[in-house]
Amino acid sequence: KEKLVRDITESVQDENYEAAYDVINEYESYFELTDKLAILKCEVLWELSAYLELKEEANILLTLGYKPYDTYMTYYVKSLFELEQYQSVIDIIEQVLDEVTEHQTRMTLLPIKDRAQSKLDERKDYMAYRLQQFHSLNQHEQMQLILSLIDDNAYQFTESIGYLFNTSFMPTHIQSLMLEYLRLAEYDQCVSVTKASKTITVIPSKLIGLEHSQFKRIVVPEVIALLEEHIPSLVQEAYIHLNTHNIALYPLDIEEVASIKEWKEAYLLYFKEMIGQMDESEYAQQTLVELIKSLNT
Numbered sequence: 001k002e003k004l005v006r007d008i009t010e011s012v013q014d015e016n017y018e019a020a021y022d023v024i025n026e027y028e029s030y031f032e033l034t035d036k037l038a039i040l041k042c043e044v045l046w047e048l049s050a051y052l053e054l055k056e057e058a059n060i061l062l063t064l065g066y067k068p069y070d071t072y073m074t075y076y077v078k079s080l081f082e083l084e085q086y087q088s089v090i091d092i093i094e095q096v097l098d099e100v101t102e103h104q105t106r107m108t109l110l111p112i113k114d115r116a117q118s119k120l121d122e123r124k125d126y127m128a129y130r131l132q133q134f135h136s137l138n139q140h141e142q143m144q145l146i147l148s149l150i151d152d153n154a155y156q157f158t159e160s161i162g163y164l165f166n167t168s169f170m171p172t173h174i175q176s177l178m179l180e181y182l183r184l185a186e187y188d189q190c191v192s193v194t195k196a197s198k199t200i201t202v203i204p205s206k207l208i209g210l211e212h213s214q215f216k217r218i219v220v221p222e223v224i225a226l227l228e229e230h231i232p233s234l235v236q237e238a239y240i241h242l243n244t245h246n247i248a249l250y251p252l253d254i255e256e257v258a259s260i261k262e263w264k265e266a267y268l269l270y271f272k273e274m275i276g277q278m279d280e281s282e283y284a285q286q287t288l289v290e291l292i293k294s295l296n297t
Helices: 002-013 018-030 035-047 051-063 069-082 086-096 101-134 140-150 155-167 172-184 216-228 234-247 261-276 279-295
Strands: 193-197 196-203
Touching: 002 035, 002 140, 018 035, 035 051, 035 069, 035 216, 051 069, 051 261, 069 086, 069 101, 086 101, 101 140, 101 155, 140 155, 140 172, 155 172, 155 193, 172 234, 216 234, 216 261, 234 261
Parallel strands: none
Antiparallel strands: 193 196
């Protein structure tokens, strides 16, 4: 144990951070981190630019009550900034300013908040420009733009998104992401949506979120359970298909299309067909299977 600690310390002193990272992982396979080693681990991750891992590690250490709180909070916020999660940086610093005890910590966090706000302002100017060019963007760029608006809580563009939604033909998944944005922006005007040959009128502010849809809550876990029993090798790929289909169907009441039982049966056939296991006796749900296939386009 002492040798491992010594090797970690020496590697950090020598700025050999990759070696230090390896030894820290070896140490953690046998022992819990001490407060001193936890700080060194954060330093190593920072120097290696491993910002995602640093964010997760700092969050875990904060949750577990490692000391000093200010140090891990600073690493957590700095990692969020490097990951370009600027709105999260601002929100968290505003939440924790009363909790940090050191004047120096405040003087570290406040400039990061100012920089994050500046980056957000720059990004929002760029988003406004991209919205003006929306119809010239490809579908991937449109999707990324809407996701960025959601991530940054950029709800000053609500009227623009509402206008685009009501006046333009959009692919189903773009429609769904726009609805999610409008829901979060508390847009309270009626909009019409056509999904699976059904047209419905909704008020976005009254919708449940994408992650809480009937499809996500009920169909996805039940289909996954079926696949774990019948085709376990497809489970990971199935998650990708099902998440894509959840977006495509939102906010449709899926039971107006078919019962939950029929959706489950159709999805089992859909995945069987993917690997060539379907036979003629299983074509009862073929119409629904064809609808499911159409959700991929």
